[in-house]
Amino acid sequence: MKWLRFAWLNTLRNRRRSLVTVGIAALGTAAILLAGGFALSTYHALAQAAARSSGHLVVGRPAQFTSDEDTPLQHGLDEVAALRTQLLADRAVRQVLPRVEFSGLISNGDKSTVMMANGVDPDGEFAVKGPFLAMTAGEVLASADRAEVMLGDGLARSLKAAPGSSLTLLASTTDGALNALDVRVKGVFSTGVPEIDKRLVYTDLATAQKLLNTTRVSTLGVFLDRMESTAPARARVAALFPSLTVQTWLDQAFFYRSVRELYNRIFGALGLIIGVIVVFVVANAMAMAIIERTREIGTLRALGTLPSQLLHTLALEGMLLGGAGALLGAALAGAVSLLLYLVPVQMPPPPGRSSGYPLTIELDPLMVAATVLAMLLLAMAAAALVARKTVHTPVVDALAHT
């Protein structure tokens, strides 16, 4: 404890220098935590969006995930009701939603354009989508609706369609014939991605199956009680249906994986640079302090202090500077995170998106603890590194230092 007190007293010798060192360590720590917290909140938001879009699990026939169809729903699932019943018996499963994915043309009579359509169970589907689908006009589809559609706002604009407009869907049936169905626009939505909003159409499952002349569905989206249930539930479902393939939301979430990989590299490099800066700042402050105290170090050595003991107390000095900075930085990051919660700041739309998103900083306790610990250890190592030579200087030379 005496060494720690001695180290503490030494940090107070040149208060301005210590304050600058602590300040830079605090800013570095806060920058790392804010960047990490931003990345973490982005990962969580994207993971939630991906899971709500596809389902935590996606069940289908193996070929559905590996090869293209020759005709619509070639690799689709039969006997969906029985599969749903078995899946819903699992303790973690909250909802099982069938989906029919198909493409075709959509026409207003004067103009036809390509559509990517999803036949869904509207009540379940739009309940789980939550805030990740924004209605811009009209109403959300209901399960009782028939021959009604919801259009992406880009597609609605292209077809000059609004709620109440009549349109025609054209698609190949499962046996290769061309089929058409008149539908009415019930609502217009935005996913936030203009390229998707120019093509995407939602209709109810029965309408989609009627158009495609089938009772099959493409896949079943399985929604679980929480994200953490994904891996064990996948294992159980895969064991229950060995002839089917069970993918997780992560397998389907190409965008999530790309963003995570990109952010990990960007913020990893940023953290490394900030860590190096903090090491240099602490090392510089300690180097100045040690040079100023060379004679004193010689005195302490003469009195019988071992070089290892001096190295220990100087490393503790670095630890106090780095630790104080790291704790202050963590508090600063916490304050910024809280401020953003109380006073939301809207970020501009990312590339390829039409809507912005609220800036949130998610401070994970483990991330904060690891960052503070890393700063502390880096500062200790920097101090020990610069002190190493001086504490081993011959006593007679250290005492003669002016």
Added chain:
Amino acid sequence: MSAVVELRGVHKTYRLGSHVIPALQGVDLAVARGELLALTGPSGSGKSTILNLCGLIDSADAGEIRIDGRDVAGLDEVQRTLLRRDALGFVFQGFNLVPVMTVAENVDYPLFLAGVPVAERRERVAAQLSAVGLQEHAAHRPDALSGGQRQRVAIARALVKRPKLVIADEPTASLDSVTADQVLALMRERGHAEGAAFVIATHDARLTTRCDRTVALRDGRIE
């Protein structure tokens, strides 16, 4: 009386670039327990070199040095440090107190290093400060004391661990004559009380009269 420190045929040279400077040339010296020895001589005569060798902060090129009967030639740096910690005390011309520590903490430091229990440390520090008349300054920082008071703290620090030998390099050089007399009297009194020998390097002729013995050096040899 057995010698606390003994030098036999000690040689020491320093190199300054291509120049070789002989600092000590075959010095023989023995200091008895409790003895107050003054080393005198002009600058460059070898006084500080003898202090450095006796204080184990430098090594001889040739000859034998024994501290309390133990040959120090074969000791590594850690062993020399531990021997300094346990058997030697230092009083420096510039006092060399640790400015961030209080007077009591400065005096306590050698006991802390030696691993003396806290309660005993407290008692011994209080006794030393009382002996040098600074008990009321125990909580003060060195910069709140006069030069004479600081040197008294340094003497208390040197003697608190009851060393066999105290090395004092120009201990009165930074003090006025009255204070210098007081400090020297204190060193003599405390040295005799604690049974510690003092080797004191000095230019001050008055100081030598208060020591038990004076050794004059010239050009690295005892005159």
